Amino acid sequence: MPESTHPLELRIQNLTKTYKNGVKALDGVSLVIPRGLYGLLGPNGAGKSTLMRTIATLQEPDAGTIRFGSIDVLAQKEEVRKLLGYLPQDFGVYPRVSAEDMLDHLALLKGLTQGKERREVVHAMLQRVNLWEHRRKALSGFSGGMRQRFGIAQALLANPRLLIVDEPTAGLDPGERNRFYNLLAEIGEDVVVILSTHIVQDVMELCRNMAIIHQGRVLFAGSPEAAVASLEDRVWARSVAREQVEEYRSRMAVISHKLVAGQPRIHVLADEAPEPGFFAVSADLEDVFFANIAGLRIN
Numbered sequence: 001m002p003e004s005t006h007p008l009e010l011r012i013q014n015l016t017k018t019y020k021n022g023v024k025a026l027d028g029v030s031l032v033i034p035r036g037l038y039g040l041l042g043p044n045g046a047g048k049s050t051l052m053r054t055i056a057t058l059q060e061p062d063a064g065t066i067r068f069g070s071i072d073v074l075a076q077k078e079e080v081r082k083l084l085g086y087l088p089q090d091f092g093v094y095p096r097v098s099a100e101d102m103l104d105h106l107a108l109l110k111g112l113t114q115g116k117e118r119r120e121v122v123h124a125m126l127q128r129v130n131l132w133e134h135r136r137k138a139l140s141g142f143s144g145g146m147r148q149r150f151g152i153a154q155a156l157l158a159n160p161r162l163l164i165v166d167e168p169t170a171g172l173d174p175g176e177r178n179r180f181y182n183l184l185a186e187i188g189e190d191v192v193v194i195l196s197t198h199i200v201q202d203v204m205e206l207c208r209n210m211a212i213i214h215q216g217r218v219l220f221a222g223s224p225e226a227a228v229a230s231l232e233d234r235v236w237a238r239s240v241a242r243e244q245v246e247e248y249r250s251r252m253a254v255i256s257h258k259l260v261a262g263q264p265r266i267h268v269l270a271d272e273a274p275e276p277g278f279f280a281v282s283a284d285l286e287d288v289f290f291a292n293i294a295g296l297r298i299n
């Protein structure tokens, strides 16, 4: 297939967006997103949904460009929509219609007008997302995990080359999350899949490439392994009393504090043990995430 009809990557350059209330949701975002699963990791309010909706042609940036292969995303919206699957953060209404009937209806809207072909596509999709045995149940009675799998089914109907899933695992229990991970992993390497999340584990388990985004800016872009390597041998931990946490923060580059067996434990970024009593821990993606969000100097 010639390159022009087989887009390989998404290129975002200098995207900015300030909402009418003055919030700068995107502040010069530039990213190159290759095929496969790409994690967009950031805390709530970071700008992830704004970026996703902009890529999905649902809203306009103030400035910047987005290209998907040879397509100018901001100018050729219809072209993008033909290649796009989108699972928004909130899929909206879950009517008292069965999963099968709803998917059939959505497939019809996508242009699958031939009854037999449509039925085959819908059946195959229900099996693929593991909802076959629930196909006659009303969507309104679906669990969170089943809804997300239905959401993926509808997003995959048109065989997209670009799949955008916004915070898909929020609110899922561990079993549902696992099933959803497996489904995303299966979608494969042929498609650009952008997954936004504030859950570090999502990115760790699924994504070969990722970006950390905070306050509308990209703080890191690369592989999770490279992200972790940037902190290697520089993370130190110790258990502290609750009332000491702030004092440590004022003296050291505290990455995070969390409870371990009920007691606060701090992680500190330093080239050597900051004080007696600290022990070395191997860095993980959570350290990278919190160190970036805290604005610590990593390089």
Ligand code: ADP
Pocket: 019, 020, 021, 023, 024, 025, 042, 043, 044, 045, 046, 047, 048, 049, 050, 051
């Ligand atoms: P995320 O998806 O990472 O949680 P969002 O893109 O939803 O981040 O939001 C980024 C920032 O923009 C937040 O401060 C949010 O409150 C603000 N924001 C999002 N949508 C709007 C809007 N339609 N009008 C005004 N502010 C908005």
